Amino acid sequence: MKSNVVWKTNSQNQLSLLPPSxxxxxxxxxxxxxxxxxxxxxxxxxxxxxxxxxxxxxxxxxxxxxxxxxxxxxxxxxxxxxxxxxxxxxxxxxxxxxxxxxxxxxxxxxxxxxKGNFKKIFNQVVILLAGQGYLSLKEIYVDGTKIEANANRYTFVWGKSTKTSRSRIENQLKDLWRYVETVYAEEEQKPNEPDNFEAIDPNEVSRTIDKINQALQGKDIDKKVRQKLNYAKKNWPKNIAKYNEQEQQMVGRNSMSKTDPDATFMRMKEDHMLNGQLKPGYNLQASTNNQFIANYTLAQTTADTTTLIDHTKDFIAGYGKPPETLTADAGYGSDENYTYLEDNNIEAFVKYNYFHKEQLDEKRGKTKKPFAADKLFYNSETDTYYCPMGQSMENIGSYVRKTANGYEQKIDRYQARNCIGCQLRSLCHKSKENRIVERNHKLVRLKAKAKQKLLSPEGIAHRKQRCWDVEAVFGNIKHNMGFKRFMLRGLEKVETEIGLIAMAHNIKKVSLAM
Incomplete structure (x- = not known):
């Protein structure tokens, strides 16, 4: 039976003098x-x-x-x-x-x-796209997400463990010297005590062990003590050197990976076992506008609060001036961050802890803690608080409190004159003395200013946009681009890698808009 189907011509074996471009x-x-x-x-x-x-x-x-x-x-x-x-x-x-x-x-x-050169190239591309109207550098939306490092998930170092091991060596050195003193006491003699028992320097530890050995030379000592001294001479100095190196690599962090010392163990939302366990990673901070990444930085800390100032400084260094407005969620609300944004004339729409809870309680008309310090009436002219019974609480002094970053906060203290016999005492406070409240007036002012901005029509619009602006970018990077784990190791190298991801994301957005 003859077929009427027409087949397309295959020119695989056809010679061509002019190959296609x-x-x-x-x-x-x-x-x-x-x-x-x-x-x-x-x-x-x-x-x-x-x-x-x-x-x-x-x-x-x-x-x-x-x-x-x-x-x-x-x-x-x-x-x-x-x-x-x-x-x-x-x-x-x-x-x-x-x-x-x-x-x-x-x-x-x-x-x-x-490495070290890519950020300037990325900034050039962003400026080019901003000039073409794809995004604006005046309004940015900031958020963070954690990305797993290219490191072994089960080889790690904890800062507390290092300190504990160092302290154990110090205590064992002291125990060995107490044994020396016991031996000399039996002979009614007194040994020359070593200068330092602190396990800080490997050479000092080695000298202390040598001095203990010299003090016990020629003495009839316990066999186990001799074995311990031999083990200490062989292992403790190199262990102290290892602890020093690890502490230097952690630079104030609580943990690090052995296979990528720059990576910190962080609790992430997803992992290979789907149970949210700790994994080595980096905290990616991104500033976006119109779902374009305007700036990125990588932090080695788990909390977003401590990253905002460095991230904003990096933005200013890259573009020569700060953004006009910055919007972020409650993870960035702090005294230090509010102060920095205010000092640099950046209009901040940054939530603080319990902002949403406050709005929900106000909507429902609930006040769970009616006697809390922030519910008390404050007379700014006389610098006096008034307790629920109307009794004045006068300023009894102040002190300075330092945060983990070294930021200093002034805390004022106010005390009631007499709480004895007060009918509301059991509800007001549980102290055996007259009630004392502590207030950070600067933070109170900054939070009140932030609340006013967040509840304004402009603030509501910025809060709504932040959700679909920056969080959509993270969704695209992790799920559409499939980038959930770095290929490289070391902070400088992974910064280059996330920069390539950010540039690829931006150019893909441009291609979709055309």
């Missing part, structure tokens, strides 16, 4: 053209200066940068897979001009040449 195979508004167009307008002289003259020729850093950005836009993060795409994918061939750097060249460029 790759340009004909790339659509006009394809993302690869946008990557090429944007990065052609960027100054990469800082990368060019990192190369040395002489020897064999080098791939131009602009070409390698285009390859990496487009690879990240296509969710290709492995240097080997990028190398493979350069030989198989028409879009990569067109973008690279058919150059085929191997995976070592790509990896060395990403972790070496771009």
């Amino acid at each position: 790759y340009d004909d195979l790339v659509p006009e508004n394809h993302p690869v053209r946008i990557v090429n167009s944007i990065l052609d307008q960027i100054d990469v002289s800082s990368l060019e200066k990192s190369y040395k003259a002489g020897g064999t020729s080098s791939y131009h850093p602009r070409d390698l940068l285009k390859i990496l950005v487009y690879a990240y836009l296509r969710n290709l993060y492995s240097s080997r897979k990028i190398e493979q795409a350069l030989g198989e994918n028409v879009h990569f061939m067109w973008l690279s001009g058919c150059i085929q750097p191997d995976h070592n060249t790509i990896s060395n460029f990403r972790s070496g040449k771009l």
Whole structure:
């Protein structure tokens, strides 16, 4: 039976004197053209200066940068897979001009040449996009998310454990010396005591052990003590050196990973066992506008509160001036942050702890703690509080309290004159003395100012936009781009990697808008 089906012609074996151009195979508004167009307008002289003259020729850093950005836009993060795409994918061939750097060249460029230089390139791209109207640098929305480090999940160091181990060595040194004193007491003699028992310096620990050994030389001592001294001489100095190195690497942190010392153990919302356990990671802070990433920083602390000032300073350093408004959630509300934003004339729409609870209680007409300090009447002219019974509470002095960051807060104290026989005493306070309240007047003023801004029409609009602006960016990075774990190790290298992710995200947004 004859078939009437018409088959399309296969020209696989057809000879051609003029092979087709790759340009004909790339659509006009394809993302690869946008990557090429944007990065052609960027100054990469800082990368060019990192190369040395002489020897064999080098791939131009602009070409390698285009390859990496487009690879990240296509969710290709492995240097080997990028190398493979350069030989198989028409879009990569067109973008690279058919150059085929191997995976070592790509990896060395990403972790070496771009390290410390990429942020300026990213800022140039953001300024370019802002000039084209894709985003504004005047209003930013800040939030943070945690991304897992490329580190072993089960090899870690805890700061408390290091201090405990050091303290144990100190105590054992003292116990050994007490044994020496016991031996000499039996002979009615007194040994020369070592200068220092603190396990701080390996050399000092070694000298102390030597002095104990000298004091016991020629004495009839317990065999177990001799074994302990031999073990101490062999292990304690190197253990102290290890603890010192670990504490230096942690730089005030509570934990670190052994395979990536810059990573801190953080509790994340998702993990490979789906039970929210601790994992080594970095705290990504992002400023966005119109779902474009305007700025990014990486923190090694778990709390967002301590990251806002450094993140804002980085924004100012990158763009030469601060944003006009900054919106963030309750994780950033603190005395130090409010003060910094106010001093730099940044209009802040930043929530504080219990902001939503206050609104809910006011809506329901509930007051769970009617005698709390913030519910008492305050006369600013006389600097006096009044208790629920109308008794004046006068200022009895103040003190300065330092936060974990070293920020100083002035705390004023007020005490009632006489609480004896008061019918409300059991409800008002549980102290055996007259009631004392402590108030940070500066924070009270800043929170009142923040509340007024947050409840204004402009504040409500900013709060609504923050949810879909910055949180949508994190959703795209983690779920659409599949970036949940870094490929590189070390703070400087992962900063470059998250920068590539941020640039790829922005350019993808541009391609979707066209």
